[in-house]
Each structure stands twice: as C-alpha cells, then as structure tokens.
Amino acid sequence: MAENKPAAVENAYASSHVNPYGRVDEEVAMVAEKDGRRKKRMKCFMYVAAFVVFQAGIILIFALTVMKVKTPKFRVQSASFGTFDVTTLNTNPSFDINMIAELGVKNTNFGRYKYQNSTIEFYYENIKVGEASIPNARAKARSTRKFNVTVNLSSAEVPREVLERQFAASTVISLSSQSILRGKVEIMKIMKKNKSTNMNCTMEINTSSRQLGNLSCR
Structure with missing residues (x-):
C-alpha cells in the first residue's frame, strides 16, 4: 500500500496538469475551418459577380450592335x-x-x-x-x-x-x-x-x- 501511494500521487499530479495546449489546438482548428468556409464563400461570391458582369457586358454589346436599329x-x-x-x-x-x-x-x-x-x-x-x-x-x-x-x-x-x-x-x-x-x-x-x-x-x-x-x- 505504501508503494502504491507515490503512483497514486503521481497520477493525481498528472491529471491535474493536463496539456493546456489541447484546447488551444481545437480552437485554432475551428478558426481555420471557419476561415476556410469564409474564403470559399468569398470565392463563390466573386465567381457569381464575375458571371453577372460578364452577362451584363454581353447584353450591352448585344444591345449596342445587334439590337441597335440604323437608318438604311x-x-x-x-x-x-x-x-x-x-x-x-x-x-x-x-x-x-x-x-x-x-x-x-x-x-x-x-x-x-x-x-x-x-x-x-x-x-x-x-x-x-x-x-x-x-x-x-x-x-x-x-x-x-x-x-x-x-x-x-x-x-x-x-x-x-x-x-x-x-x-x-x-x-x-x-x-x-x-x-x-x-x-x-x-x-x-x-x-x-x-x-x-x-x-x-x-x-x-x-x-x-x-x-x-x-x-x-x-
């Protein structure tokens, strides 16, 4: 029993000194994940905006050329x-x-x-x-x-x-x-x-x- 006491004390000491960086790593991972999702949303938004601008340009060119009526x-x-x-x-x-x-x-x-x-x-x-x-x-x-x-x-x-x-x-x-x-x-x-x-x-x-x-x- 006397021999087990140091081990018990050691286990208690270890449990009371859990790695403080584990929670930080989890938070960093969550922030990175959120940042990744944000970047994807921004990229999608940029693609949609570029497509809208492209479509608007096509419509403008079409209106100024094909749909413009000139006097024969x-x-x-x-x-x-x-x-x-x-x-x-x-x-x-x-x-x-x-x-x-x-x-x-x-x-x-x-x-x-x-x-x-x-x-x-x-x-x-x-x-x-x-x-x-x-x-x-x-x-x-x-x-x-x-x-x-x-x-x-x-x-x-x-x-x-x-x-x-x-x-x-x-x-x-x-x-x-x-x-x-x-x-x-x-x-x-x-x-x-x-x-x-x-x-x-x-x-x-x-x-x-x-x-x-x-x-x-x-």
Missing part, C-alpha cells in the same frame, strides 16, 4: 440609257431621254428592312422632269438590295431660256433625285421599328458620251 441608305448607284434625244442648239434646245437607273437600298441592320411602295423623282433646275415607281420589297439583313427603274426624262416643262443658258455653258444635263422609303426593320422576329430613309442625289448626264457622271448622294 437609299441611293442611285448607276444608270444606262435607251432613247437619247438631245438638242443643244439655241433655236430649240430640249432633251428626251429614257434612263434605266440602278437603285440600291443598303441595310446595315441585323434584321431585314421591309419597305412600302414609293416613287423617285428627278429634277432639272428644281423642275421635275421625270418620275418612276418603286415597288415594295425587302432588303435582307446586312446586305444591299439592288433593282432597276425606268424613267423618261423630258424637258417639256423646262423654260426655253433655262435650257439655252445651260447648253450655252455646257453640254451636260445636271439632275437631282429625291425619294422617301418608309418601312420597318425587323430583328429576330421579336422587334420591329419604323424607319424612313431619304434619297438626295445629284448627277450629270454627259450628252456627248451618253454617260452618267459626278454621281453624289448624301
């Missing part, structure tokens, strides 16, 4: 001639010309442009000398629709003194053309927007070479 351009592109009767003499100046004009509707949108019937008018010294009909049609997305119209250009309504002054200075016939196309741009069959385009072109017919020149549109 309507222009005279070239012309050829059939009947070509021109008199430049001062005694009886006149012209009677059959012109086949090539027109173009340039549609830069990502949807087709459907336009209605219209007319194109040609002027000489602000006097209308010809007119042609434009049938309704469609210009495909990101393309130019080209078509021909035939118009008879006649100086019947032009005062003689105007023609005399013109042909005394030059052998070219200066013309301007005007027209308005009214229609709708349809994008992805979900959005339709009314768009009208105005033609305003100037050109010259060289009566010697029977060619169209100095064609300018704005």
Whole structure:
C-alpha cells in the first residue's frame, strides 16, 4: 500500500496538469475551418459577380450592335440609257431621254428592312422632269438590295431660256433625285421599328458620251 501511494500521487499530479495546449489546438482548428468556409464563400461570391458582369457586358454589346436599329441608305448607284434625244442648239434646245437607273437600298441592320411602295423623282433646275415607281420589297439583313427603274426624262416643262443658258455653258444635263422609303426593320422576329430613309442625289448626264457622271448622294 505504501508503494502504491507515490503512483497514486503521481497520477493525481498528472491529471491535474493536463496539456493546456489541447484546447488551444481545437480552437485554432475551428478558426481555420471557419476561415476556410469564409474564403470559399468569398470565392463563390466573386465567381457569381464575375458571371453577372460578364452577362451584363454581353447584353450591352448585344444591345449596342445587334439590337441597335440604323437608318438604311437609299441611293442611285448607276444608270444606262435607251432613247437619247438631245438638242443643244439655241433655236430649240430640249432633251428626251429614257434612263434605266440602278437603285440600291443598303441595310446595315441585323434584321431585314421591309419597305412600302414609293416613287423617285428627278429634277432639272428644281423642275421635275421625270418620275418612276418603286415597288415594295425587302432588303435582307446586312446586305444591299439592288433593282432597276425606268424613267423618261423630258424637258417639256423646262423654260426655253433655262435650257439655252445651260447648253450655252455646257453640254451636260445636271439632275437631282429625291425619294422617301418608309418601312420597318425587323430583328429576330421579336422587334420591329419604323424607319424612313431619304434619297438626295445629284448627277450629270454627259450628252456627248451618253454617260452618267459626278454621281453624289448624301
């Protein structure tokens, strides 16, 4: 019994001096675990935020490009001639010309442009000398629709003194053309927007070479 006493005392001493670092290690582990979970949550939040920003950027680019509707351009592109009767003499100046004009509707949108019937008018010294009909049609997305119209250009309504002054200075016939196309741009069959385009072109017919020149549109 006497021999067991020191052992008992030793055990009691050991139990009263438990390793004080065990609890600290547990707390450190818990803090590390919480910190790890916090970092994972932050990483997930960053991923979600980056995805939202990316999606917003895609939507913005889509809105500024695909969904943005621009006004189509309507222009005279070239012309050829059939009947070509021109008199430049001062005694009886006149012209009677059959012109086949090539027109173009340039549609830069990502949807087709459907336009209605219209007319194109040609002027000489602000006097209308010809007119042609434009049938309704469609210009495909990101393309130019080209078509021909035939118009008879006649100086019947032009005062003689105007023609005399013109042909005394030059052998070219200066013309301007005007027209308005009214229609709708349809994008992805979900959005339709009314768009009208105005033609305003100037050109010259060289009566010697029977060619169209100095064609300018704005």
